[in-house]
Amino acid sequence: MTSLFTALLRIAALLTGIAVASAAHAQTAATNDIIKRGEYLARAGDCIACHTAPDGRTFAGSRPMPTPFGTLYSSNITPDPETGIGKWSADDFYKTMHSGRFPDGGLIYPAMPFASYTKVTRADSDAIFAYLKSIPPVREKSREHDLRFPYNNRQLILGWRTLFFTEGEYKNDPAKSAEWNRGAYLVEGLGHCGMCHSPINALGGTSQSDAFKGGLIPMQNWYAPSLTSNREAGLGNWSIKDITDLLQTGVSARGVVYGPMAEVVHNSLQYLTDEDARAMAVYLKGIAEGSTSSAPVSTLPTTESSLLISLGKTVYDKNCASCHGAQGEGKPPHWPPLANNQSIEMESAVNPIRMVLNGGYPPGTNGNPRPYGMPPFAGMLSDNEVAAVVSYIRTAWGNRGTPVSARDANQLRSAPLD
């Protein structure tokens, strides 16, 4: 009897042990799931782009970010207790994402896109935090900001916040589909697309009414086109597949990414699930508005324009037609069409001029690991020839852009390449 009792006890103990072990196992699996989701979300937020210096340790910060106000250096977000976020709680982390404040209440410079990240849910913020706590800590003190007077006074951020910052998580629009709302959440929140695709005013802010209306990216001299105007990068006339191709692989039947957008696809968008890429596409297509503004008018005299365009055709046929086609039809997706390509026609000619001068490769992605590239023509074409060929492609084949001057071309020769 005793022995039977002992045996039963043993079995019970064993069963309890198994239950405890499996509970612990379930908890680890749940934690792993959260960390995995956090990694995915950190990619959707492109944290690495700013928080990793070129050739530096991942997430150890100190990447210089030149701004019109001086140079900012990103912070170390590895879990090192002294130099990183090792001592932070999930509450602290949420406060930076949601309110733009350090754990001690200090104000964060808005180069950190907290005006977008404020839309991120608490659960997603916690997942990102769990992921960041799981990566190897790096002991590396972040570099001090180097801002000019008066911008080195953090109290000024209060003014910026009053003008440009509305705190609050994303609220679903019940009139729209779940997919549209998911896309809006990603584009307006973690994706922080508005940081570039909205006009930046002199105070370094974006006003709500100008959201996604495009703008010249300060210091980089690339133009981030409007996501609402179909005359720019508005995607109203694009198929969902072309949009998701562009976001996930960097190339599409309608055009390829280049400049700063190549970095975004490389670090962030290529890792999106098909569902999330599609949701973003649905939302982006939805916010595009048919063009209401009238066709832009050229500022160049007519004679100068026609001389440029006629020289431009000669330059084009000699240097460009073999890849982009005699009629600008391209060989998509690798050699983008130039005819009916919004990126060529839009009012700002900065991007087409820079592509001719600097060339470029789309990013290598899982979907397109060996991209085809365009040669830089800066050393082969004169300012006049660059202006001519850009004027030609902006006006040929039914394109509705305006001619550009040799002066426009010359000014962009000194645009930074990093």
Added chain:
Amino acid sequence: MAARVEACTPCHGNKGEGTTDVYFPRLAGKPSGYLYNQLLAFRSGRRKYPPMNYLLEFLPDQYLQDMADYFASQHPPLPTPAASEASGEVLKRGEALVTHGDVSAQIPACASCHGPALLGMEPGIPGLLGLRPNYVSAQLGGWRYGTRTAKAPDCMQQVAARLTEADVTAVAAYLATRPAPANAAPVPKGSYVLPFACGSEPE
């Protein structure tokens, strides 16, 4: 692959043979490991030349390896050396440094690492033929001033630091006078022993 590297050809030539611009080097036939190391260095920004840094920034390792293999496998003929503008004395100093080095200044001969025929050695040591004097002196200058670096131990940095300005001119001028051999391929790995450790050519 030729179509994928078209972005390289206006400066480096259709087959990597170089162009009329004296600062853009020949790539064809250099050891693939050397070319790959340079592509990695340009991508990370360790080797600074903004147009190259910009083009390579978002390209994966494997693709850079493919590009390196492609140009390594091209063998367009080496150019006929142009008549040198340097004086006989300068060329003599150049020849001495290239073939014998300078023991008193502790400068090893170029040939001791780049090979008796100066064709380089697989996988990491480049040949020195077919390069213009301006390019060679710009690179040696880069090493002397620390703007060009390679994997530690950075043997070229050690050597270049011992060269005077005049030495650089002499070496660059002499190298450009060397005639092209029929077979300009680099010799296989381990064909000869290096005089000292080189990070680009691990044992």
